[in-house]
Amino acid sequence: MANDPLSSEQSVQQLFDLSGKNALITGGTGHLGSAMARALAEAGARVVISSRTLGKAQQVADSLAGHQRGNHLAVAIDQLDETSVDLGFKDAVSQVGRLDILVNNGHDPLSADWETVTGEQFQKQLANATGYFLLARHLRDHAVGNKHQASIIMLGSMYGSVGSYPDVYEGICAASPAAYHALKGSVVHLTRHLAVYWAKEKIRVNCLSPGPFPAAKAPRALIERLNAKSPMGRMGMPAELKGAIVFLASDASSYMTGQNLIIDGGWTSW
Numbered sequence: 001m002a003n004d005p006l007s008s009e010q011s012v013q014q015l016f017d018l019s020g021k022n023a024l025i026t027g028g029t030g031h032l033g034s035a036m037a038r039a040l041a042e043a044g045a046r047v048v049i050s051s052r053t054l055g056k057a058q059q060v061a062d063s064l065a066g067h068q069r070g071n072h073l074a075v076a077i078d079q080l081d082e083t084s085v086d087l088g089f090k091d092a093v094s095q096v097g098r099l100d101i102l103v104n105n106g107h108d109p110l111s112a113d114w115e116t117v118t119g120e121q122f123q124k125q126l127a128n129a130t131g132y133f134l135l136a137r138h139l140r141d142h143a144v145g146n147k148h149q150a151s152i153i154m155l156g157s158m159y160g161s162v163g164s165y166p167d168v169y170e171g172i173c174a175a176s177p178a179a180y181h182a183l184k185g186s187v188v189h190l191t192r193h194l195a196v197y198w199a200k201e202k203i204r205v206n207c208l209s210p211g212p213f214p215a216a217k218a219p220r221a222l223i224e225r226l227n228a229k230s231p232m233g234r235m236g237m238p239a240e241l242k243g244a245i246v247f248l249a250s251d252a253s254s255y256m257t258g259q260n261l262i263i264d265g266g267w268t269s270w
């Protein structure tokens with residue numbers, strides 16, 4: 001287990017070491033979630049994968065490496081359903097005893113853009129933020145109740161900071177949904193708010209905002225247009241979030257809270 005960062009200077013290896021820590025990651029079955037789960041496990045944490053489908057989560061948990069290989073766990077959580085959030089969090093705690101890290105990564109997708117989205121679809125998309133909040137509060141209550149520190153990481157997006165380029169999508173697919181932009185902007189700001197309220201309780205809350213990390217099934221023509229908008233001229237690979245997630249989860253970021261770490265190949269720096 002890493003030492004208290006305030007009591008003595010730790011080596012860089014100690015700072016990034018997650019041995020002895022337990023981490024819950026939602027949507028750990030997905031494109032980015034599975035890479036971040038591998039990172040947490042490889043850094044030494046015992047990882048609890050959540051999915052809406054317990055069997056899928058178990059498969060990912062069984063595939064993870066690190067000191068805790070074979071001990072990683074699975075729970076079912078639908079973040080749009082408050083009862084499921086409550087039960088899933090309780091299940092995670094009952095399996096590991098103590099949770100130190102929460103990665104709010106799951107995302108219930110929406111394809112309807114501003115032209116076609118209904119009010120109900122828009123509200124449902126925003127409910128992803130409600131799920132992030134409810135889980136974050138559970139972790140805060142658990143950690144404060146048991147008198148230990150915790151790190152919460154919210155998955156934002158570059159689209160929580162900047163608008164999208166309409167011409168990138170035109171003629172290929174629906175535009176980046178307005179409701180997604182409202183959601184991710186709110187996640188970035190929710191991070192700041194909770195971080196301030198919980199800082200003295202030693203609960204850190206940070207946001208990790210990926211830029212473009214399209215899944216393999218994304219249309220080639222879209223990727224080419226996105227590449228042209230990227231200073232690096234290419235898309236991100238899921239493994240390029242591994243360093244950032246371990247940094248935010250670990251003592252390496254012990255004096256950082258309320259921040260939005262953007263990993264986007266320079267997209268928001270033009």
Ligand SMILES: NC(=O)c1ccc[n+]([C@@H]2O[C@H](COP(=O)([O-])OP(=O)(O)OC[C@H]3O[C@@H](n4cnc5c(N)ncnc54)[C@H](OP(=O)(O)O)[C@@H]3O)[C@@H](O)[C@H]2O)c1
Pocket residue numbers: 026027028029030031032033050051052053056077078079080104105106107108109155156157158209210211212213214215
């Ligand atoms: N990929 C990108 O370019 C990009 C860019 C910026 C930000 N992000 C953010 O990064 C995060 C991960 O994105 P991704 O690309 O890895 O997406 P993804 O592959 O679609 O994974 C999202 C995961 O969320 C889970 N999920 C869906 N509905 C859910 C619900 N109602 N409750 C709980 N979990 C639910 C799914 O797991 P189950 O089906 O197993 O439940 C899925 O594995 C998201 O928050 C996304 O907004 C992604």
